[in-house]
Amino acid sequence: MNLRPIDAEKLTSWEPVILPRISDLHKIDVYRVNGGYEALKKALAMKPEDVTDEVKKSGLRGRGGACFPTGLKWTFMPKQSKKTKYLCVNGDESEPGTFKDRQIFEFNPHLLIEGTLIACYAMGITTAYIYIRGEYSKWITMVQTALDDAYAQGYVGQNILGTTFSINIYLHKGAGAYICGEESSLMNSIEGQRGYPRVKPPFPAQFGVWGCPTTINNVETISNVPVIMQNGWEWYSKIGYVKQPGPILVGVSGHVNNPGVFEMPTGEPLLEVIYKWVGGVPNNKAIKAVIPGGSSTMILRGDQLEGIRMDADSLKAAGSSIGTAGLIVMDEDTDLIKVIARIAQFYYHESCGQCTPCREGTGWMFKILKRFENYQARMEDLDVLMDVANNIEGNTICALGDAAAWPVQAMLKRFRDEFEKRVYASQPRIAVG
Amino acid sequence: MLNETNLKKLEELRKRYPTSQSLVLPVLWMVQEQEGYISEDSMKYVAVLLEVPFSHILGVVTFYTMLHDKKVGKHHIEVCTNVSCMLRGSAKILEHLEQRLNIKAGEVSPDKKWSLEEVECMGACGNAPMVAIGEEFYENLTLEKLDKLIDSLQ
Numbered sequence: 001m002n003l004r005p006i007d008a009e010k011l012t013s014w015e016p017v018i019l020p021r022i023s024d025l026h027k028i029d030v031y032r033v034n035g036g037y038e039a040l041k042k043a044l045a046m047k048p049e050d051v052t053d054e055v056k057k058s059g060l061r062g063r064g065g066a067c068f069p070t071g072l073k074w075t076f077m078p079k080q081s082k083k084t085k086y087l088c089v090n091g092d093e094s095e096p097g098t099f100k101d102r103q104i105f106e107f108n109p110h111l112l113i114e115g116t117l118i119a120c121y122a123m124g125i126t127t128a129y130i131y132i133r134g135e136y137s138k139w140i141t142m143v144q145t146a147l148d149d150a151y152a153q154g155y156v157g158q159n160i161l162g163t164t165f166s167i168n169i170y171l172h173k174g175a176g177a178y179i180c181g182e183e184s185s186l187m188n189s190i191e192g193q194r195g196y197p198r199v200k201p202p203f204p205a206q207f208g209v210w211g212c213p214t215t216i217n218n219v220e221t222i223s224n225v226p227v228i229m230q231n232g233w234e235w236y237s238k239i240g241y242v243k244q245p246g247p248i249l250v251g252v253s254g255h256v257n258n259p260g261v262f263e264m265p266t267g268e269p270l271l272e273v274i275y276k277w278v279g280g281v282p283n284n285k286a287i288k289a290v291i292p293g294g295s296s297t298m299i300l301r302g303d304q305l306e307g308i309r310m311d312a313d314s315l316k317a318a319g320s321s322i323g324t325a326g327l328i329v330m331d332e333d334t335d336l337i338k339v340i341a342r343i344a345q346f347y348y349h350e351s352c353g354q355c356t357p358c359r360e361g362t363g364w365m366f367k368i369l370k371r372f373e374n375y376q377a378r379m380e381d382l383d384v385l386m387d388v389a390n391n392i393e394g395n396t397i398c399a400l401g402d403a404a405a406w407p408v409q410a411m412l413k414r415f416r417d418e419f420e421k422r423v424y425a426s427q428p429r430i431a432v433g
Numbered sequence: 434m435l436n437e438t439n440l441k442k443l444e445e446l447r448k449r450y451p452t453s454q455s456l457v458l459p460v461l462w463m464v465q466e467q468e469g470y471i472s473e474d475s476m477k478y479v480a481v482l483l484e485v486p487f488s489h490i491l492g493v494v495t496f497y498t499m500l501h502d503k504k505v506g507k508h509h510i511e512v513c514t515n516v517s518c519m520l521r522g523s524a525k526i527l528e529h530l531e532q533r534l535n536i537k538a539g540e541v542s543p544d545k546k547w548s549l550e551e552v553e554c555m556g557a558c559g560n561a562p563m564v565a566i567g568e569e570f571y572e573n574l575t576l577e578k579l580d581k582l583i584d585s586l587q
Contacts, residue, residue: 172458175500
């Protein structure tokens, strides 16, 4: 467990650019007055490949969890294509502990629209879909309002800003399925199907939505694009951690004093985030565990957080991952068995049912963990649980199987004592036969 | 089955997608907003309207958790019980609602006024615990706030 007093040292100074502190920024006039759509003008004056190059050189890596270099992804799109090319912006945001895109929809929707426009220009795309989870109905309306305004003022539509560039942006409302945040199921969902992930290859850049070349980028990733265009790749590449530069939206929830979304440079020390950015743990309790990047990322022990930073490489070295930077903090009194049982329940509910290891395995994991939660588990169950998790990982079409297995594996490895205590506290078994 | 406004909307939506199957979700949303749920008859209607097999529509409706194939209450209350909300007391919120409304999660009250559903992460982790009623989120809940909210919906 980690116990550290709150010190008054100043935190890393960062003037937010994705979620700047400007009131009414969601209104197009306010957005324009504050330099909005200037990045688009700048981009439209450049060659599309130079725009891609700028993004490539900036070092921007996807913010949806995979951390794939965005500029490189864009180059996978065929330059010449007989088929229509599409951009899908992923705003499905359903990973427990993640609530960052919602802030963009609410406070800076034009940044998202501007980023979408620039991305489409760079890749020669004329139709983009922004896929937003159905639960965010209210936020869909907000983005739609912003989009209508952008259409009305000629930033979206035909011959944008007097150029030959024309594009349509449509919002597509999800209907409650975590799996639709996986890029290939997102495309299937747009096609009006169940959100079943597809086998890759073929990759979306060759065979995406309706079989056409498609790029899928996260909402936060796309929102970084205008910032890069505006300030230049050199400026951007110097923010935060050198191999994954830029501002990142870290959503902190759980046992902290000021939960919320905070924009900070990548590579902030995890403990600084908890103790300085969000004001520490209520009642100054010790931290028992931290989930650093949303429920699918591996849990970290509270006493092993020293030196870990909020970037992809540091968290990977610590045996976890940055995921969607949805940080969940748990204090010393947390029942971790309950936590992992709840996480397992989530993956059991959200498994699409296509692959047997995931469909069956998530259910088994959930049931075994419920046994632990209800003080009915046996010591053998520990091995069974690990075995089931190991047999899901890597054996499914998409990463949901892995996402279900990782938290269980990590919890068993890092908090085995919790499980053992539970068994000892359980009812003695009645011998049968 | 779709009203005039929605039929007009549908014609607009058709321009957005290259296939009519892509309209399945938008149309099912319209049906649900209009009727409150998606009955088997509605599904058959959508199948004909979009020239997609009925089995496909049924598959979609049953796949997505937000699409209801049964009637829900006048006030459909969704309680998130996932990790971030759990850590901040969602169990008490759910328990309180079950007692006060005298229904369990997943049930509809006999007078059809209330229905309660335990849902997965709604993306309100920073303002946990929360409930959603319709498209409105009620966040940073306490039992007192919750009671006031329910009173206001009486």
